[in-house]
Amino acid sequence: MPEYHNRELSWLEFNQRVLDQALKESMPLLERVKFLAISASNLDEFFQVRVGSLMLLRRSGRKTRDNSGYTPFRNLAAIRERVLKMNQDQYDLLNHTLIPALAQKGIVLLSAEQLTDIQRSQTAIIFEDNISPLLTPLAVDPNSPPPIVPALHIVLACRLVDPADKSTRHVLIPIHENLPRRISITTEDETHAFILIEDLIAAHADRLFPGENITATTAFRVTRNGDIAVEEEDATDLADEMEDVLTARRFADTVRLEIRASAPRDLSRMIQNVTASSAQEIYRHDGPLGLSSLMELAFLPDFDHLRDEDWPAQNSPSITPGASxxxxxxxxxxxxxxxxxxxxxxxxxxxxxxxxxxxxxxxxxxxxxxxxxxxxxxxxxxxxxxxxxxxxxxxxxxxxxxxxxxxxxxxxxxxxxxxxxxxxxxxxxxxxxxxxxxxxxxxxxxxxxxxxxxxxxxxxxxxxxxxxxxxxxxxxxxxxxxxxxxxxxxxxFQRLIPAPSAMKPLLLDYIAGETERAKQGLPAKIIAKTNSLQDPDIIAALYTASEAGVEIKLNVRGICCLIPGEKFSRNIEVVSVIDRFLEHARLFYFHQGGDPEVLISSADWMTRNLEKRVELMIPIDEKTIKRRLIKILEAYFRDNQNAYHILPDGSSEPITPKRGEKAFRAQEYFYTQAKRVAKAREHERSMTFEPHVPQE
Structure with a gap:
């Protein structure tokens, strides 16, 4: 059994934890929509970066195995299998739970067929005045190079028939990202009704092609490789080189083709040819494409009752208003x-x-x-x-x-x-x-x-x-x-610890120090909060520390390639907290024989951060601040509402209160504490009389 989880599959399990928030019935409705949108946005970036890199490796013929033993080919196959299941969960949630629940609360998604005559007239005016002038249809000619469609844009594919000679042709209508995805529809009651722009365009696209009939339409969306590197050795001007990269990314190789499951076969074949997609890159969805755009719904005005209570940032008691x-x-x-x-x-x-x-x-x-x-x-x-x-x-x-x-x-x-x-x-x-x-x-x-x-x-x-x-x-x-x-x-330096020169060696020294203390029968403990844990050397050192008896508690939001709970890692606990705020702080604690070293950092425990980036790790010496940071670290391991245990197989298990244990939610605790302290400090200031100093 490998002692290292697959990086890509571990990331997908993190995204499942994000999607799990949307699946929670106790979550306010628009918060569920938000988490669904976040899970979709995360997948977009995952395909652009990680899948794009793997496809380049596969096409180069490389069969090198990663630390988990996966070749690029096996990696891509495993990713596809896991993503297909995740997509199914996303659309089941959207179609069977969220859309009906939104409609009950007055947020109604309409199809073109559901529009009344008055609403059809309204959408026709919207199309003519605000949408049609911004559309640029692209003909698909089998005898010419296919049109290039930009990445992550919704594109409408149309089949046109000429009534005179019954000839058929295909046309693409890219929908520019500056156009709104959601078009509001006037209703007789106070509901917020809307139609998706691709459905509105499909209903009125015949106006773009006089003398021809549109007999079929479908929407699709292409994701392209975003992992295009800058050729710095040859770049005389890095800014100019980056502009070239941005252009290349919009029209790079296809890594994913999303298409409506109801798409007619001829349109599917045409889209596949235009986008140069293989069967393994096609993902068919039973619903709207680009679920990340649902984020707009999460912030609809006048629906605050369907969202979490606001947690406004509090004033720090260390900061005096108006003081320099x-x-x-x-x-x-x-x-x-x-x-x-x-x-x-x-x-x-x-x-x-x-x-x-x-x-x-x-x-x-x-x-x-x-x-x-x-x-x-x-x-x-x-x-x-x-x-x-x-x-x-x-x-x-x-x-x-x-x-x-x-x-x-x-x-x-x-x-x-x-x-x-x-x-x-x-x-x-x-x-x-x-x-x-x-x-x-x-x-x-x-x-x-x-x-x-x-x-x-x-x-x-x-x-x-x-x-x-x-x-x-x-x-x-x-x-x-x-x-x-x-x-x-x-x-x-004296205090700051930079990467790539000093951070990783020092972290390994800190881990080795705890390992040596454990071997001597002394208390030894490591607590770390990081977004990702992937570096093989750090993981190997943690395994050695665990086997020596060091107590290790890890709070890892995303990728975790370390396998907890096995013989070689029996003293390692890994939790992941997914809540209303994205966990982003990096914070490390080493017991150091009772005189703990506490550090904050810009870097995750990934090879790219420790060896390929300029990063900083900052030791905190001030005793009051150090104690506060330790309490923050420890609080995450008390969470039994929005925390998960990472299991030996890489999957996640929600942490729930044990019998007799009170519910504890770390983020809510942090906010309540900040609010309490700010209020106490404000009260203290209000009770303090300051002398008036006359102006000269």
Whole structure:
């Protein structure tokens, strides 16, 4: 039996846990819709990246086995079998549970056949005025090269017949992503009725082809290989090279063809030929394609009663409203636990720096940013104000490349110095360094985190932010930026632990230290929270530690290639928490003989993070913050509402309360605690009298 789970199948089991949330009858209806959409969106990216890579390996003829013993061919076959089952679960849930339940609550999906005469007239006007002008039909000529359709767009395939000579031809109508998927339909009552745009176009497409009759239509959707690498050795301009990659990705090889199960045979054959799809790449669905677009429904206005109660981010008790962020950080190191605690202090720090006359320079890594990023706006303002702004923009942040290119150009035009990542490595570290002149010397303020500088995801992902002006962290931050921008070596710093140079060796040393203590009969314990666990060396070290008697508790959200519960891993427990917020923080604890080492990190325990990316691991020394982080880690292992045990066969089992045990939900606990502490701090402030200082 291999001692290593298959990476792809492990990821699919994670996505099953996401889908399981949608299957929960206790979940509010629109939250179930949201989780279904997330599971579909996850699959889109999985096919673009992981399946795309495997298909390239298979086509190259390589039969190399991965760590789980799978060849590319076997991997693809196993993926297809598992995805077919997952698709069946998705559409059974949609058709038999969610659509009827939504209709009962006044959210009604209509087919073209269900429209009344008045509604047909309404949709005809919508089609003529707002949709038809934006459509570009593409003829399919058997004697000419097939038209190329872009990835992940819904495309309508039509069979046309000429009444004069009875000749038949086929046409494709790509539906541009700028068009809304959901078209609202007026009803006599107060229900929210809508029709999908592909059904509306199919009902009126004959207007695009005067003199011909449409005798059949079907929708399809193609997924293309998104794992297209940048040829950095030959790229004289990385930004230009990335633009070529973005274009190539839209029209790369097909890795999945989704088509309606009801599609006529001739249209199916035509679509298969046009997309160059083999039978193994075709997935037939009994319902609408592109279920990720259901996310729109989850946020419909006027249906708050069908959603979870809002959990607004709380003010951290460490942050005084209105006080300078620099004074606040100078007084004490600060830990923020997002999204329970607001991300605003991080934004405030950068916005203050942009206007502060004493700030000389801002240096920051930008990996994934929000569409309307306050942080980038602040950096632009800082550059315009004459600050020295250095932005390390990672153009190889997959699927965010276009946005990063655009914003990098704006920064450059404002006067910022732009560095496009590091050759042959992705820069994934989360760090911002601000240099400020104080009392005749330079003081460095640093933000170090586990998540991106993205205001949107900071409200949806659980992450940790650490703010400090301790000199050793600031000095290391300067050395890191100098190494990255100056293309010098990443050496071991005073406090910060970078990858690819030092992080993995140190993690292995920490694990080995616990192993040695266990062999000596001393207490030994490892607790780790990470999004993915795949690195073979880390896994092997954990197996050795387990066999020596180290107690190991792992909280792994997604991929887990480690096999728990076997003879060689009997002391390892693996849980996965799937709840309303995406678990994203990386947090590690090593007992160290009673003087624990606690670290936060931007890196998962995957080979790509530890060996092929610029990452940071940050040791936390401040005792109060360290104790808080340990409590956060331990709370996840008390969850018996939204946690799963990872089983030896790779599947998942929900953790339920034992007899007499109270229900405990970690995310709800974190939010309740943040709310309680914020309220207590607000009450404390309201009881404190501050003297009025007259203005001069």
């Amino acid at each position: 962020m620099f004074e606040t950080i100078a007084a004490n190191d600060i830990l923020l636990f997002h999204p329970y605690e607001s991300f605003d202090p991080v934004i405030r720090m950068i916005e203050e720096a942009a206007s502060d006359p004493d700030v000389i320079a801002i240096k920051q890594v930008l990996y994934r940013t929000a569409r309307q990023s306050q942080i980038i706006d602040a950096l632009i303002k800082a550059a315009e104000n004459g600050k020295h702004v250095t932005a390390l923009v990672e153009l190889k942040a997959r699927f965010d490349e276009a946005r990063n290119l655009t914003r990098a150009d704006e920064l450059q035009r404002a006067g910022a110095q732009i560095v496009y990542g590091v050759k042959n490595l992705k820069t994934h570290a989360k760090i911002c360094l601000i240099l400020r002149r104080e009392s005749g010397r330079i003081r460095r303020y640093v933000h170090l985190g586990t998540g991106n500088y993205n205001e949107t995801t900071s409200r949806l992902y659980t992450d940790l932010s650490y703010l400090t002006c301790k000199s050793e962290y600031g000095n290391d931050a300067s050395l890191l930026f100098n190494a990255v921008t100056g293309r010098s070596k990443l050496l071991r």
